[in-house]
Amino acid sequence: MELQAIDTFPPSIMAPKPPDSLPPWPLTPPDPPPPTTTTTNDVSSVITAMHVISTERAALTHLERLYQTDPRAQQGLARSVDLIxxxxxxxxxxxxxxxGKSGKIGRKIEATMNSLGIHSAFLHPTEALHGDLGLVRPNDTILLISFSGRSPELISLLPHLPATVPVIALTSHTDPSTCPLLSLHGQSGMGVLLPSPIHEDEEVSLGVSAPTSSTTVALCLGDALAIAIARKLHTTPGRGPADIFRSHHPGGAIGAAAAVATGTPLTTPSSCVSSTTFDSPSSSISLPWEDLSGSTSIPYFTLQSPPEHRRIPRDKLISLNQIPTVSASVSDSPSDVRLLDLLLTAIQHPDAKSWVFLSPSQLIPPRRVRSLLSRHTDVDIRVLDAVAKDGQPLAVHQDSWLWVKDSIPLAAAQKLILESQNKPDRISIIAVSKDLTLSGCIGVMEAEDLCDG
Structure with a gap:
């Protein structure tokens, strides 16, 4: 019976609700006995390899059991199929x-989807923030793959996705509320969790934390998703998943087998086909702009205010009321704020454009937030420890902001910034105020943005 992608499952296929946590599952099986057909020197290598196979088999068994018994996992899978x-x-x-390795798994999932007639594309998160985000269209669905569920590159991408694009998170998390990748979409119904946990930590299983069981589980779940989508998408007689798959594989062994079964001529490699070159008579082509050689160019003018009349552009200012204050998720102490807390605070308030208050009087500009994230991949590190390790300042106290009136000419403000570049107290934040007071502050902007403008 095919699962229907609806919010709840029919009673006939709904498994009993499991307890808050799954019962203990046997860990990786013990090492198998040494094979009898190998030499003594080969035994240890074969045992190691068989142990890896046993470990990954146990991880897949654990995944199968999760989707057999957990209604929330079942609903997430059905919902994902529906959305795609x-x-x-x-x-x-x-x-x-x-x-990383999750990206490699993602490329394989994308290839499998396309081979089954499911239009798919791979997007590298870093390249996305440098222009490739144009690949994502309003009618798309995005599948984010991260075992930890908190890869900074993926989290940084979230606020820039179109609001109409659902987000599916394939991750080790089993509860959507704990998954940072769903922090922006979990409450709106546009976020779906595809849990892909493993039965035990890879370092415990194999003595090394290299992605092994985790990538195997992710790949398996991606294959399951692809086949389920293909069966629901391709329902026309004669154009089912198998027919679509064969039509997309005219070459190789798959194409040869399909050709034999259907009597279709085999595809011949282009290198085996002789080509004939035909000589075409030369012709003189008159380009349209050749007739304009004698024309006179027409000058054009743009109207612009004189430099002394130009003011700081208000559309670049961020109101202090829009900027959130980061707090530690593990305690009430500001010293326990982690890089993950800072990142989530920034993306959950898109109107603030990545400005974050570390305290009521200390403000972190967007460039420093991005710079900190680029230097540290461990999102669990405390911000204070990261700053100490880098030896570079992060937050800027309001006493160090450049306070200017909104009536100041743009050129005068730019001059103040340039004069501070070679000084120890280099200006990084400009506060524009009606009367040079905090209550009269219109907004803030980074000094670099003002100079660029």
């Missing part, structure tokens, strides 16, 4: 996104 099918039918696509 809807996107493809609405001329959209599935966008797969991941970094």
């Amino acid at each position: 099918v809807r996107s493809v039918r609405d001329a959209g696509k599935l966008v797969v996104c991941g970094v």
Whole structure:
């Protein structure tokens, strides 16, 4: 019976609700006995390899059991199928996104989807923030792959996605409320969790934290998702998933087998086909602009205020009321604020444009937030420890802001900034105020942005 992608499952297929946590699951099986057909020198290598296979088999068994018994996991899978099918039918696509080994798994999932006639594309999160974000269209669905569920590259991408694009998170988390990748979409119904946990930590299983069981589980779940989508998407007789798959594989062994079964001529490699070069008579082509050689160019003018009349552009200012204050998620102490807390605070308040208060009087500019994230991949590190390690300042006290009136000429403000560049107290934040007071502050901006403007 095919699962229907609805909010709740019919009673006939709904498994009993499991307890808050799954019962203990056997850890990786013990090392198998040494094979009898190998030499003594080969035994240890074969045992190691078999142990890895046993470990990954146990991880897949654990995944299967989760989706057999957990209604929330079942609903997440069915909802994911529904969203992707809807996107493809609405001329959209599935966008797969991941970094590192998860990115490699994502590329394989994308290839499998396309081979089954499910329009898909891979998006590298870093390249997305440098222009490739144009790949994502309003009718698309995005699949984010991250075992930890808190890859900074993926989290940084979230606030820039179109509001109409659902987000599916394939991650080790089993509760959507704990997954940072769903921090912006979990409450809106536009975020879906595809849990892919493993039965035990890879370092415990194999003595090294290299992605092994985690990537195997992610790959398996991606394959399961692809087949389920294909069966729901391709329902026309004669154009089912198998037919679509064969039509997309005219070459190789798959194409040869399909050709034999259907009597279709085999595809011949282009290198085996002789080509004939035809000589074409030369012709003189008159380009349209050749007739304009004698024309006179027409000058154009742009109206612009004299430099002395130009003011600081208010559209670049961020109101202090829009800027959130970061807080530690593990305690009430400001000293326990982690890099993850800072990152989530920034993306959960898109109107603040990545400005974050560390305290009521200390403000972190966006460039320093991005710089800190680029230097540290461990999002659990405390911000204070990261700053101490870098030896670079992060937050700027309001006494160190450049306070200017909103009537100051733009050129005068730029001059003040340039004069401070070679001084120890270099200006990084400009506060524009009606009367040079905090209560009269209109907004703040980074000094670099004012000089660029």
